[in-house]
Amino acid sequence: MHQKIRIGVLLLTFFVFHNLTYAQEHNEIEIQGKVVTIKKGIEEPIPYVKVKCASSDHVAITKEDGSFQIHLHELPDTLMIKAVGYELMAFVVEQEGKDVVVNLKDGSMLKGVTVFGRNLGKHIDLKDPFNVEKIGQDELRKAACCNLSESFETNASVDVNLTDAVSGAKKIQMLGLDGVYTQLQWENIPLIRGLSTSYGLSFTPGTWIESIQITKGTGSVVNGYESIAGMINLEVKKPSESERLYVNLYGNKFTRGEINVHGAQRINDKWSTMTFLHASNQFNETDVNKDGFKDMPVGFLGAAMHRWDFRGKNMESRFGIKGTFADKDGGQLGYNSSSDPTFPKWGASFKTTHLEAFGKMGIFMKNRPKGSLGIVNQLKYHQMNNVFGNSTYSGTQKKWYSNWIYSDIIGNTNHTYKTGASFILDDYSQTYNDSTFLKTEIVPGAFFEYTYKHLEKFTLVAGVRADYHNLFGTLFAPRLHAKWNPSKKSALRFSVGRGYRVPNPYSDFNSLMASSRTWIVDPNIVPEDGISSGVTFTQKFLIKDEVSTFSVDYFYTHFLNQLVTDLDVSPNEVHIYNTTGTSFSHAVQAELALKLTKTFEFRIAAKYYDVKAEFGGELQQKAFVPKYRVLLNSGYKTRNKKWEFDLTANWVGKKRLPSTASNPIKHARPDESVDYWVLNSQITYRMKKFSFYIGAENMLNVIQQNAIISADDPFGPYFDATQLWAPISGVNIYAGLHFDIKHKKK
Amino acid sequence: MKIRLIMMLALMFIGLNGIAQDKAKSKIVKFKTSAICGECKERIEESLNYTKGIVYAELDIDTKVIEVKYKTKNLNAEKVKYLVSQVGYDAGETPRNEEAFNKLPKCCKSEGFCKRPGE
Numbered sequence: 078m079h080q081k082i083r084i085g086v087l088l089l090t091f092f093v094f095h096n097l098t099y100a101q102e103h104n105e106i107e108i109q110g111k112v113v114t115i116k117k118g119i120e121e122p123i124p125y126v127k128v129k130c131a132s133s134d135h136v137a138i139t140k141e142d143g144s145f146q147i148h149l150h151e152l153p154d155t156l157m158i159k160a161v162g163y164e165l166m167a168f169v170v171e172q173e174g175k176d177v178v179v180n181l182k183d184g185s186m187l188k189g190v191t192v193f194g195r196n197l198g199k200h201i202d203l204k205d206p207f208n209v210e211k212i213g214q215d216e217l218r219k220a221a222c223c224n225l226s227e228s229f230e231t232n233a234s235v236d237v238n239l240t241d242a243v244s245g246a247k248k249i250q251m252l253g254l255d256g257v258y259t260q261l262q263w264e265n266i267p268l269i270r271g272l273s274t275s276y277g278l279s280f281t282p283g284t285w286i287e288s289i290q291i292t293k294g295t296g297s298v299v300n301g302y303e304s305i306a307g308m309i310n311l312e313v314k315k316p317s318e319s320e321r322l323y324v325n326l327y328g329n330k331f332t333r334g335e336i337n338v339h340g341a342q343r344i345n346d347k348w349s350t351m352t353f354l355h356a357s358n359q360f361n362e363t364d365v366n367k368d369g370f371k372d373m374p375v376g377f378l379g380a381a382m383h384r385w386d387f388r389g390k391n392m393e394s395r396f397g398i399k400g401t402f403a404d405k406d407g408g409q410l411g412y413n414s415s416s417d418p419t420f421p422k423w424g425a426s427f428k429t430t431h432l433e434a435f436g437k438m439g440i441f442m443k444n445r446p447k448g449s450l451g452i453v454n455q456l457k458y459h460q461m462n463n464v465f466g467n468s469t470y471s472g473t474q475k476k477w478y479s480n481w482i483y484s485d486i487i488g489n490t491n492h493t494y495k496t497g498a499s500f501i502l503d504d505y506s507q508t509y510n511d512s513t514f515l516k517t518e519i520v521p522g523a524f525f526e527y528t529y530k531h532l533e534k535f536t537l538v539a540g541v542r543a544d545y546h547n548l549f550g551t552l553f554a555p556r557l558h559a560k561w562n563p564s565k566k567s568a569l570r571f572s573v574g575r576g577y578r579v580p581n582p583y584s585d586f587n588s589l590m591a592s593s594r595t596w597i598v599d600p601n602i603v604p605e606d607g608i609s610s611g612v613t614f615t616q617k618f619l620i621k622d623e624v625s626t627f628s629v630d631y632f633y634t635h636f637l638n639q640l641v642t643d644l645d646v647s648p649n650e651v652h653i654y655n656t657t658g659t660s661f662s663h664a665v666q667a668e669l670a671l672k673l674t675k676t677f678e679f680r681i682a683a684k685y686y687d688v689k690a691e692f693g694g695e696l697q698q699k700a701f702v703p704k705y706r707v708l709l710n711s712g713y714k715t716r717n718k719k720w721e722f723d724l725t726a727n728w729v730g731k732k733r734l735p736s737t738a739s740n741p742i743k744h745a746r747p748d749e750s751v752d753y754w755v756l757n758s759q760i761t762y763r764m765k766k767f768s769f770y771i772g773a774e775n776m777l778n779v780i781q782q783n784a785i786i787s788a789d790d791p792f793g794p795y796f797d798a799t800q801l802w803a804p805i806s807g808v809n810i811y812a813g814l815h816f817d818i819k820h821k822k823k
Numbered sequence: 824m825k826i827r828l829i830m831m832l833a834l835m836f837i838g839l840n841g842i843a844q845d846k847a848k849s850k851i852v853k854f855k856t857s858a859i860c861g862e863c864k865e866r867i868e869e870s871l872n873y874t875k876g877i878v879y880a881e882l883d884i885d886t887k888v889i890e891v892k893y894k895t896k897n898l899n900a901e902k903v904k905y906l907v908s909q910v911g912y913d914a915g916e917t918p919r920n921e922e923a924f925n926k927l928p929k930c931c932k933s934e935g936f937c938k939r940p941g942e
Binding site: 169719 | 868869872873877878879880881892928929930
């Protein structure tokens with residue numbers, strides 16, 4: 078009930094603003110753009126070109142960097158562009174608020190327009206001051222299964238690991254640091270935060286995702302004080318650009334089945350809407366490693382979303398609702414949450430309900446041609462009930478998130494700024510066995526970010542934000558990002574910034590409950606506080622007219638205060654406490670992406686992580702983080718684009734494991750894991766409306782033997798299903814299809 | 824087990840490769856088209872690639888030249904040009920099909936592309 082009222086209020090705000098902006102009348106629309114020519118994949122600005130408006134006498138001349146500003150009376154309108162040595166070109170401007178990029182062709186060729194945002198598999202933009210890696214549709218389809226956690230499979234910057242041998246959940250790592258230090262958002266709305274941290278990756282089906290942007294180190298202050306190790310933003314498919322109908326089916330050898338259906342409707346020029354449905358089910362119990370435990374929990378996950386887009390003259394809005402429901406049972410074979418209590422089996426059950434309403438709005442200022450106001454609102458309800466053997470955990474989170482961003486220029490477009498305020502209300506209620514934890518967080522905050530651009534070559538972003546946390550006082554986060562292009566094909570970036578995170582140990586490290594370890598949690602938990610800095614160098618070069626990229630980066634993260642989950646004190650205890658002791662991560666990554674021919678791509682990335690923290694008075698390598706990793710990816714596409722072959726290989730080096738030396742010999746494990754390769758491959762065949770895929774995961778059949786300690790006595794003192802460092806189920810074979818009906822282009 | 828699997832996969836790759844690029848009795852033809860944008864490229868390539876007898880069709884939007892490999896059993900150069908013209912584009916000396924051209928989205932028609940004053 079409570080929830081409904083809030084949604085009502087949200088919609089009300091939306092309509093009020095809607096009317097407000099409609100009451101205003103515009104006489105002139107300022108359009109800003111750039112005239113460029115693209116030579117061998119490199120964009121070059123064309124200065125001193127005449128840009129004429131077709132419906133009036135307005136004329137603009139491009140500046141040295143190719144940029145221009147022109148005033149139009151109404152949209153759509155046409156810009157006529159004529160430059161010596163180039164073809165005359167007509168360019169239709171349909172929409173306000175978007176920078177126009179006009180691509181002129183040499184005189185010998187005819188006119189053309191480059192539509193930006195092409196469907197590139199993976200690329201790094203050289204102009205962005207933030208080092209943003211973009212994963213597009215091509216790349217996402219290389220791993221057909223299943224949800225967000227698999228989307229990073231072919232990406233070197235984000236590592237994905239299984240959390241434990243029971244839940245089947247995966248977690249990410251960036252810079253060798255746990256996924257909790259990476260801020261996850263979708264279209265700049267918080268995605269995984271608070272209680273959804275532990276299992277939230279599986280709530281976003283892969284086919285909903287349009288693209289993913291990955292930033293290493295701290296992100297923009299506009300999005301909050303989090304993001305110490307990195308920031309990941311998803312773009313979900315938009316109603317105005319997506320298929321009329323899309324169906325995806327997936328099935329694998331372990332009897333997992335998935336179905337995705339979504340479709341977009343364009344109601345008129347202004348309104349469009351889209352509905353997403355997802356269901357996945359693990360039908361049968363599987364136990365490849367023969368330890369008596371299910372490798373994957375059996376059960377169901379359903380997700381649905383309905384979203385609306387509105388594009389008006391002076392404002393745009395996106396809003397909708399989203400929900401996820403999951404009910405899964407893991408643990409010993411034969412266990413399900415309704416089984417007979419007189420013959421106890423060790424079982425784990427996971428029940429989650431997640432509901433969300435979101436609204437975004439962008440309003441263009443009437444009196445300030447470059448000014449715009451963005452408002453983001455989100456209401457969230459997250460409830461989960463988890464059982465691990467004799468331990469039970471339940472948690473409820475109610476959340477309201479609001480972020481108001483005003484952006485404008487100072488004088489000219491070389492100086493821009495974003496400023497605004499945010500408000501977070503988080504109401505937590507958690508129960509672990511007999512203890513109940515109640516917490517309400519109220520965090521108002523304000524931010525200011527200034528961007529300076531010099532001749533496209535140099536960009537500096539200086540941001541600062543201050544949040545007042547009702548429980549922990551002021552959190553102050555300054556951040557600086559800079560980019561310099563030494564040449565047209567290279568970019569050097571630098572970033573430094575401070576970030577915080579307020580932990581919820583029982584849910585953040587929920588998977589550690591899959592053990593007999595006693596939880597010893599310091600009652601006075603304070604926010605984690607870290608400083609991350611990094612340098613990135615990217616060089617593009619041409620091989621036979623195809624663009625290849627080499628990049629290398631180094632990031633250093635230093636924690637001023639970190640929450641430590643100490644598994645080394647004793648094999649049957651987990652100690653969770655804050656420490657101001659030394660804790661750092663050095664992460665180096667080098668990546669070479671070669672496009673050797675039109676049809677063949679090859680990528681190799683190597684990573685070195687030195688992640689250490691002081692616990693028990695000793696500086697130790699962080700457990701479960703390998704020092705070295707290698708990723709190889711090759712893709713071949715036939716020239717008619719009908720066949721696509723992909724092969725990905727991941728080499729994972731040795732990892733330090735928490736000490737189990739004090740256990741009886743039978744239950745003791747080595748203090749170090751062995752290195753291994755994981756090989757995945759997929760073949761796709763495309764037809765006009767259908768495409769079929771078949772793939773194999775973990776083709777070398779790597780299985781961590783005896784992954785669960787004391788699997789034969791799960792209620793005993795040595796049981797531990799969290800000492801996981803490699804896959805537990807062997808080769809997986811999957812197959813499926815995509816079907817789509819596209820909208821007709823006008 | 825491991826080795827067998829790798830070999831199976833390798834064979835699969837090679838086998839499929841063979842199907843995908845049948846080299847027997849095929850020819851390559853290159854000619855200029857009236858394509859103007861990425862959307863045009865997509866339309867022409869998609870239409871041709873899913874036609875029987877075409878091995879591949881690749882359009883370079885900078886030069887507007889299309890390269891088509893076709894099987895001589897099913898097609899000849901004239902027929903390939905005819906196929907392109909039926910999508911709505913001039914293909915070498917073969918003029919476009921006006922009906923198909925009129926159905927193209929406005930970004931692919933240079934005339935309809937401009938909004939003229941007073942329109």
